[in-house]
Each structure stands twice: as structure tokens, then as C-alpha cells.
């Protein structure tokens with residue numbers, strides 16, 4: 001099977017990108033979309049993010065065989081409740097939320113009996129809203145599906161095919177494991193960035209203008225992540241609490257070890273650690289997950 005009518009709820013970065021990517025890669029597949037914010041709906045119409053922008057959530061999903069919820073994780077329950085009256089019995093309901101256990105629970109509670117196949121495209125930028133989306137967002141990026149054990153195999157296969165058509169490589173794992181993996185690869189790095197940027201801006205003996213002036217020393221790479229959408233990230237930490245706390249404890253232990261190494265002048269430990277991390281960066285570049293050019297290619301225009 002494959003999907004022919006896709007409804008997208010939430011027309012920001014992720015929802016808009018899915019709409020544009022479907023138009024580019026899946027000829028003949030119709031898209032409808034809804035966003036709770038009338039201004040976003042208007043902008044989505046202007047940009048043509050989906051074929052039809054619908055004012056009512058239930059109407060938007062009425063004939064859809066695939067519904068994708070692209071709202072902040074904390075809004076998944078209310079978005080699911082709003083589509084319930086219009087949902088076809090055989091439709092697949094999926095989402096793009098950054099944490100999966102809590103979303104799976106929220107969707108199951110709001111849509112009893114529906115076919116739920118949660119998903120997380122590991123693709124994004126620090127931008128949000130209806131102007132942020134673009135058709136190639138999912139190219140060469142992973143998309144993780146976390147189907148419940150009883151999810152129909154043909155529907156899981158169809159969703160896999162859908163994401164592959166948008167340019168992603170698909171992996172299937174259970175929701176709990178997803179949340180742990182993403183806690184360390186995404187959620188903790190965001191927390192560190194939010195914290196270090198906050199720390200630097202609150203210093204008394206180093207002025208904020210100095211922090212900005214000398215940011216090329218490393219700070220500015222944290223500011224890109226720390227510019228990410230506050231609503232989205234508040235919801236991620238509220239919803240992936242257990243996995244984030246577990247990984248944070250590990251991180252704090254390791255940070256304490258580095259603190260001890262610096263205090264004790266243990267250069268060997270630092271050298272070993274920094275060599276290991278350099279090798280991880282090389283593997284990320286080798287696997288096409290980032291730009292190989294030094295300093296992310298920032299000086300290519302000079």
C-alpha cells in the first residue's frame with residue numbers, strides 16, 4: 001500500500017517542509033493542512049505549503065489516509081483530540097515529535113482504536129514557523145519510526161516508503177530506546193547550549209559586547225543551537241524527563257572528571273578525551289551528516 005491523501009496538522013518548519021517535500025517527490029499525492037493559528041494558515045496558503053489549507057482540524061483530515069501531527073510535543077494531545085471527529089477508520093496517524101514515549105501515550109489516549117505509528121525525522125534547523133520550511137529538509141537525514149508492537153506491518157512499510165520518498169533513511173526502534181538515544185544526541189546538547197549562552201550573558205566581569213565580539217572562539221556555534229524555538233524545547237524537556245535526567249547524570253559525572261583533570265593538571269587524560277571526540281567528528285562527516293569544510297565552510301565566500 002501507499003498513501004494518496006496526506007493531512008498535515010501544524011504548518012511550521014516540519015509541517016511546511018513535509019508539504020513542500022511531498023509536492024516535490026510524490027506526484028499525485030494530495031495534501032491538506034491545518035494550523036491552530038490563523039496567521040500561520042494565511043502564510044501557508046501564500047507559500048503553497050500544502051494543496052489545501054483548511055480552517056478546521058477535523059475537516060483537514062476527513063479523507064486522509066495518512067495524518068501527520070507536526071505540533072510541539074506538548075500540543076500533541078490537543079491536536080489529536082481536535083482531529084478525532086474527522087478521522088477515517090483506516091487512516092494512519094503519525095507525528096514528528098522529538099520525544100516518543102510521551103507522544104505515543106498522548107495519541108493512544110486521545111485516539112483509541114486508531115492506527116498509530118509515531119515517527120521522528122532527525123532533521124531540523126533553529127528556525128521555526130511557516131516561512132522556515134523547505135522541500136529538501138529531509139534529504140540524507142534519518143527518520144526514526146517507533147511503531148507499537150501490534151502496528152500493522154503493511155502500514156509501517158508504507159510509512160517507511162513515504163519517508164524514503166522524501167529523501168530520508170528510515171530506522172525502526174522502540175520508543176523508550178529512541179528517547180534515550182535522542183537525549184544524548186540532541187536534548188542534552190541543546191541544554192548545554194542554552195545553559196552556556198545564558199551563563200555568558202549573565203557574567204559581570206566579562207561584558208556582553210565582549211562575548212559577542214569574540215564569539216568566533218567557539219561560543220557562536222553554541223548560539224545557533226541556543227536560538228532554537230523555546231516552546232518546542234520547553235516541551236521536549238517536560239516530555240522526555242526521565243531519559244534526559246539519566247543522560248544528564250552521566251554528563252555531570254564526566255564533566256566532574258574533566259574538572260578534576262584540569263585541577264590536577266592531568267594532560268594525558270585531556271589529550272586522550274579530546275582525541276576520542278575528534279574521531280567522532282570525523283565519522284559524522286564521513287557518514288554525510290555534516291559539512292566537511294573547516295569551520296562549516298564559513299570562509300568559502302572570502
Ligand code: NAP
Pocket residue numbers: 009010011012013014015034035036037040070071072073075078079096097098099120121122123124125126127128129130132229232236
Ligand atoms: P513550529 O515551526 O513552531 O511549528 C509548529 C506549528 O504548530 C506552529 O505554527 C504552531 O502554532 C502550530 N500548533 C501548535 N499547536 C497546535 C494545535 N493544537 N493544532 C494545530 N497547530 C498547532 O515547530 P516545528 O519546528 O515544526 O516543530 C514541530 C514538531 O516537530 C515538534 O514536535 C518538534 O519536537 C518536532 N521536530 C522539530 C525539529 C526542529 O529542528 N525544529 C526537528 C525534528 C522534529 P503556534 O506557533 O501559533 O502555536
